[in-house]
Amino acid sequence: MKLLMICATFPFPPSRGRTQVRTFNLLKQLSYYHEITLVTQKAEDVTEEEIEALKGWVKTLMLFPRPNNPESGIVEKVKRFCQFLITGTPPNVSFLYDQSIQNWVDQAVKNNDFDAITCEHSVNEIYIRPHWKEKIKTVINSHSSVYRTCQHQLDTATSENSQRDRLYLPLLKRYEKRVYQKFSHVVVTTDDDYQQLKEFKINSQVSVLPNGVDLGIFPERSSDPGGHHLILTGGMDYVTNIDAACFFSQEIFPLLRQKYPDAILTIVGANPTESVLKLGKNPGITVTGKVPSMAEYLHKATVCVIPLRSGFGIKNKTLEAMAAGVPIVASDRGLEGMKVDGDNTPLRALRANKIEEYVKGISNLFEDKKLRQTLSKNGRNYVENNYTWESIGRKYEKIITYPL
Structure with missing residues (x-):
């Protein structure tokens, strides 16, 4: 088939994390069997070497300039909110919009150049016209619900700007209910997002397709290093990861240092902000x-902590740590969409949401080698059997190629 994939975020290299990991790995699996045209935008930090590498995975790469970040002044913020109120489109979607991309996609659809179109991440929905789904398969690969994320950040007091988000929340709900109706098929990463769409009474088909992990990049470690070495991973310019790093470092790690004076914490991730x-x-x-190599750092750690307090969807960082064979202590947010404990489920990670639960779980792992080995083995097996990009890519292909 001839597939058009639209992704505003340049999806290479996948080591950048977040959107890039899911988009590139699904693109990679599809490219083995189909002709892919990728429409994307080039940010300033994208190199020519990365562009050439990505071209090797697609038939055609349509590259457009990425807009500069919007101005941060109060007047501009008020303007963006008013625009959201009037148009129904969130600022993070509208600011990426490029009329030249729209013109190109419109013409391609008019010419019947493609058999199916996918939008990789919900921000790319803006280029899809509702009536297209009558003539061509249109798929939106929604990495996570922006409405649910905003609601949870307000509920847990982890919002960067609670006053703004309280205003945005009903608008985001209206936006998601409207947008998903445009597509032939909606793909989400967790059952919770699936239930949210059922509540919205979306009339499009909906499928759950989790994230995956490349076992070649994240091999299982050969030995348990022991000791009292913690690792915390993720893009350190992303609000949920910044919050997790600060929360753990300031509220939990000092308590662990009291018990284990030689304990160390390594925070690994690109673009750390000043606060990190x-x-x-x-x-x-x-x-x-x-x-x-993130895997090399994971292999050296005794325990991986994933203390996320907001954010939805299956977390790449969780899958990567499991694949590497590193025992995990994580929050409900860090373990969303995964079966790691409970009746008839092998113990694959320790769950913690309160400070004392983190201290207890980490202490248990520091002191119990057998427990570490259990989590390491069970976590690796779980990923191998359920979360490889090869198996997930095959499921995505079936969604895209299944007739209207």
Whole structure:
């Protein structure tokens, strides 16, 4: 088939994390059997080497300039809110919109150039016209619900701007209910997002397709290093990861240092903000920034902590740590969409949402090698059997190629 994939975020290299991981790996699996044209935008940090590498995975790469970040002044923020109120389109979607992309996609659909169109991440929905689904398969691969994320951040007091988000919340609900109706098929990453769409009474088909992991990039570690070494991973310019790093470093790690004076915490992830960099000044904490191999750092850690307090969807960082064979202590948000404990379920991770639960879970793993081995083995097996990009890519292909 001739497939058009639209992704405003340049999806290479996948080591950038977030949108890039899911988009590139699904694109990679589809490229083995279909002709792919990718429409994407080039940010300033995208290199020519990355562009050439991505071209190797697609038939045609349509590259457009990415707009500069919007101005942050109060007047501009008020304008964006008013525009959201009037148009029904969130600012993070409208600011990426490029009329030249729209013209190109319109002409391609008019010419019947493609058999199906996918929007990789919900922000790309803006280029799809509702009547197209009568003539061509249109799929939106929604990485997570923006409405649910906003609601949860308000509920847990983790919002960057609660006053703004309280205004945005009903608008986001209206937006998602409207947008998903445009598509032939909606893909979400968790059962919770699936239930949300059922509540919205979406008349499009909906499928759950989780994230995956590349087992070649994240091999299982050969030995347990022991000791008292913690690792926390993720893009450190993303609000949920920044909050998790600060929360753990300031509220939990000092308590662990009281019990284990030699305990160390390594925060690994690209583009750390100033607030994350400052954490590295605290005793026992190292902030690395971007590293050549995340797996190498995971293999050296005794325990991986995933103390997310907001954000939805299956987390790549959780899958990667499991694949690497590192025992995990994580919050409900860090474990969303995964079966890791409970009746008739092998123990695959320890769950913690309160400070004392983190201290207890980590202490148990520090002191119990057998428990570490159990989580390591069960986590790796779980990923191998359920979350490889090869198996997930085959399911995505079936969704896209199934007739209207």
